[in-house]
Amino acid sequence: MHKIENKDYQEVYYKKVLDNGLNVILFYKPNFHNNFFSLMTPYGAGDYKQKDDQGNVYHLPPGVAHFLEHRMFDYKGIDVMEKLTSLGASSNASTSYDMTQYYFGTTKNDFKKPLKLLLDFVFDLTIPPETVEKEKGIIIEELMMYENMPDFKLYFNALKGLYKYLPYNQDLGGSVESVTNTTLEDLELAYKLNYHPSQMFLVGTVNSQVEETFAFIEDHFKDKDFPFFVKLKRDFEDEPATVALKYAETYMDINMAKVSVGYKFVHPYTKQRDIDKAEWLLKIFFEQLFSSVNDNYQTWLDDKVINDYFDIDISLDPKIGHFIASGENDQVKEFSEFVEDVVKNYNNHISEEKFEQIKNKYIGKAILAFEQPSTMALIYGRNIVTGSDLFEGLEDLKALKYTQMQTFVESLDLLSNKSVYVIKANNK
Known part of the structure; x- marks a missing residue:
């Protein structure tokens, strides 16, 4: 555990890379009532076309990162959001073009139960096959809702007019067609390729128990094994200077x-x-x-x-x-x-x-x-x-x-x- 004191901004925080590669950063905020944790992967809506250095190519339907984010909250039959609420924590998740993050905040000083649940459901994917088709309907309904909101429609169609190859020419959630075509195997592959602790970050702000929290997180992973990880990069053609649509x-x-x-x-x-x-x-x-x-x-x-x-x-x-x-x-x-x-x-x-x-x-x-x-x-x-x-x-x-x-x-x-x-x- 490495302690960092930034005197210019009067911030104290601690860093540690766990044995499994997870980067943990805890900010010590002794005068704050809230404790907050966010678990992030650098896998977002812009990463549906990927490749590795060995030439293996993985092209999945646009919107698969957002779809996966939805399904993560159904963990072994538990509605994660409802469970976190019952533990006194408010939670949410979001998918941008560059990342997906899962987070919760609580005013309780004992935040170990919600933190354990966060680490459990993000690092242990369980998607019942029958829930995939049901989720498609929910996501398509969400896409149609945004399609009928002028401000969203204006912005995302502006991006589509600008970019020919970069992923901004796709909505964050994909399209009705791409969501319809997404399979359980697509979701499991996206997870396997991108949800590995060695490329992920857990960032927290805590008002106490810094060393105890690090120990708790390390203990959580002591019996968990993760496969060998191969880092991927995006696989898009070079973007021209000209616009896609005038x-x-x-x-x-x-x-x-x-x-x-x-x-x-x-x-x-x-x-x-x-x-x-x-x-x-x-x-x-x-x-x-x-x-x-x-x-x-x-x-x-x-x-x-x-x-x-x-x-x-x-x-x-x-x-x-x-x-x-x-x-x-x-x-x-x-x-x-x-x-x-x-x-x-x-x-x-x-x-x-x-x-x-x-x-x-x-x-x-x-x-x-x-x-x-x-x-x-x-x-x-x-x-x-x-x-x-x-x-x-x-x-x-x-x-x-x-x-x-x-x-x-x-x-x-x-x-x-x-x-x-x-x-x-x-x-x-």
Whole structure:
């Protein structure tokens, strides 16, 4: 057990890699009432096509990670969520493109029973064959619910318009077809390939019993054997700089058209730490352009070019990234021209003062997250799963300079590859 004291942020946490490879990180929060644990695997909705270094290829139906997450909560005839509730813990799980996580929180000081159940059901898959078909109906109903929610539909179809090969062209839960085609064997294979302790992380925030908790976790695994693990990587074709679809539209029962204007661009970074810094620079850049720190923002609201729905999404992968401007505007062409005009003339909207103001806001929000046990564990966990370090990243954020942003933005071709997705109102 390795103790780490971060004096800059007044955080104390402990790390240990167990004999089976599981990475355990416990934050010591003596003044907090809640205890929280999250168990994570770097297997998400974006990993349905995988391969190993020996050339073995594993292509499973899109949405299989989300399907598996659903079935994990039926453990040997026990409804895990109900059982955790009876133990005084609130629980949930989530699947993103990069990871799946299972977590619970409790105000009870004795959290060993819910922790044991978390470790039991995640590391011991039991799926009764008859439950797979039943679960398909539940997941398809969930997919249809999201399909009828304009905001979700807008965002995920914006991603589909941008990406040809990367997994963002598939919804997190897959499609009706892929879910229908998922078999018990697919779920068991996905689990076997990706739920191994040597690539997983258990992150907790506890108000006491640090050494006792480590001992409890180690004792839990003492009689459990795990097979040899072969690490996999994604198996997708190289993503082109061009968009997959330049324009698409649909109609829904809404009052005003919802528009996403997405732009895809290349960048030079492949290492996660460099990607994280570049993403921070772009977030600060676009916030100077399209938030209330811009002197024109209120005018845009008054002129109904944008409203409170307006949003900018930025995301970077190795060598490729995107930004998506989303808004409500029946004048699609004018909205698209507005976004491009602001970006083209960005020098009129940025300054070192604004850069520092926004940077300090992000730093403050990150430090405030340390005051919530669940947020602390989840954010730290998300970082380590994707190969980042939360505290290292904060220091990188603090060190960013206005001139770095200028140089990076000047190196990018932000506007050449555009995809527009529109949801129009049925009654117009």
